[in-house]
Amino acid sequence: MPSTSFCAALLTSGFAVRTALAYTQVNVPSPFMNKNIDPIVFPGSYSSSHLHSFYGSDGVTASTTKSRQIKKDTCTNAENPNDLSVYWTPTLLYQSGDDWEPVPVMRFSAYYGLGDEPAEIPIPRNLMMLAGNSKATTPDEMVPEAHAEWFCEGDEDAGSDANGFPSQTCSTHMQQLLYFPNCVNTETLETAYKDGEPGSYHDCPAGMQAMPQLRFSIRYDLREVVSGGWSGTAPVKLASGNAYSSHGDFINGWTKEGNANLVLAMQSKDSYISVNGDRGNDGDTMDCEAVDAEPDMGTSDYAESVSMMSKRSVPALGWSSKSRFARKA
Structure with a gap:
C-alpha cells in the first residue's frame, strides 16, 4: 500500500508548484444508506454483494446502471444540487460486542481535477467506473494507479498494521484516499489512467x-466508538x-450544465473553483432527505449481508490473513 509520503509529496513538492491547476470538490456529510448492493458489479442482486456505504443521489437501486435511471426528482445529500452522482465504497466496520457496526463518517469528499491537467471533455x-481491487489481500494485488491509502489525518506517520490500516490510534480522523481513472473513450465508455x-x-x-479526475477522500471518526484507541492491529475491517481491498464505485449524475461547468473549472487558473448550475450553487443542499429507495430489499446489517452471501466472515479483529469468505458446506 502506498505510504503517506505519497500524499505528503503532492502537498510539499510536485503538486505545490502546480497549484495553478484548478480543482473543485463536493462534500457529503455522511452515507445516506449502508446496503449490500453493488449496481455495477452485481446489477439487480440483493444477496451477492458485501455491504457498501452510499453517498449522493438516493435514486440508486441494485438495478441502477445508467445516469438516466437517476431521476431528476430524486434527492442527493451532496452539497451541490447539480451533482446527482452516486458514490459508494465498502463499509468500514468496527467491533461492538459480538457485532460489527459501521464506523461513523465525519465527511466524504469527491475531489475533481486535483493535481491533474485541465480536462478535455466532460464526464x-x-x-460508470470503479477504482481499486475489491479482491486484493496484499499490497502487490492492489491497483497502483488508484493510490489507495489509509492514514491518520494530521498525525505523524506511525506505519501500517498487517492489514494496511494505521497501526496506532488516530488523534482526529482515519482518512482514506482513492483515485479514479481520468481518461475515457466516449464511444465505448472504457476508462483508463493517464501515464x-x-x-x-x-x-x-x-x-x-482526458476528463476531470475523481478522487475520494473519506474521513472516519473512531474516537467515540473505539474510545480506548489501539496500538498494533487496528480494530477495524472493510x-x-x-x-x-479498498475500492470505490461511481455513476455519473452531474446535470448537463453542472458537468460543463466542471470542465470549465479545470481550465481556470485559480486554486479552487465553485461549480454552479441551474439547480443551485456549490455548497447548497437540497430541501429533502436522501433515503433508501427500496428499504424492503437487501439489508444494512453486516452479519445478515454475510449470511445472504451464504458465506462466513473471518472472526478475528482485522484481516491479517486472507479473507476467504468460504461457502458453507
Whole structure:
C-alpha cells in the first residue's frame, strides 16, 4: 500500500508548484444508506454483494446502471444540487460486542481535477467506473494507479498494521484516499489512467480523452466508538476485507450544465473553483432527505449481508490473513 509520503509529496513538492491547476470538490456529510448492493458489479442482486456505504443521489437501486435511471426528482445529500452522482465504497466496520457496526463518517469528499491537467471533455453521461481491487489481500494485488491509502489525518506517520490500516490510534480522523481513472473513450465508455501519477500526469492512451479526475477522500471518526484507541492491529475491517481491498464505485449524475461547468473549472487558473448550475450553487443542499429507495430489499446489517452471501466472515479483529469468505458446506 502506498505510504503517506505519497500524499505528503503532492502537498510539499510536485503538486505545490502546480497549484495553478484548478480543482473543485463536493462534500457529503455522511452515507445516506449502508446496503449490500453493488449496481455495477452485481446489477439487480440483493444477496451477492458485501455491504457498501452510499453517498449522493438516493435514486440508486441494485438495478441502477445508467445516469438516466437517476431521476431528476430524486434527492442527493451532496452539497451541490447539480451533482446527482452516486458514490459508494465498502463499509468500514468496527467491533461492538459480538457485532460489527459501521464506523461513523465525519465527511466524504469527491475531489475533481486535483493535481491533474485541465480536462478535455466532460464526464460522459451514463459513465460508470470503479477504482481499486475489491479482491486484493496484499499490497502487490492492489491497483497502483488508484493510490489507495489509509492514514491518520494530521498525525505523524506511525506505519501500517498487517492489514494496511494505521497501526496506532488516530488523534482526529482515519482518512482514506482513492483515485479514479481520468481518461475515457466516449464511444465505448472504457476508462483508463493517464501515464504518470497525480502531480505529474502525461497523456491518455490512444483513442481516449482526458476528463476531470475523481478522487475520494473519506474521513472516519473512531474516537467515540473505539474510545480506548489501539496500538498494533487496528480494530477495524472493510466489508470487503482488509485495507488492501479498498475500492470505490461511481455513476455519473452531474446535470448537463453542472458537468460543463466542471470542465470549465479545470481550465481556470485559480486554486479552487465553485461549480454552479441551474439547480443551485456549490455548497447548497437540497430541501429533502436522501433515503433508501427500496428499504424492503437487501439489508444494512453486516452479519445478515454475510449470511445472504451464504458465506462466513473471518472472526478475528482485522484481516491479517486472507479473507476467504468460504461457502458453507
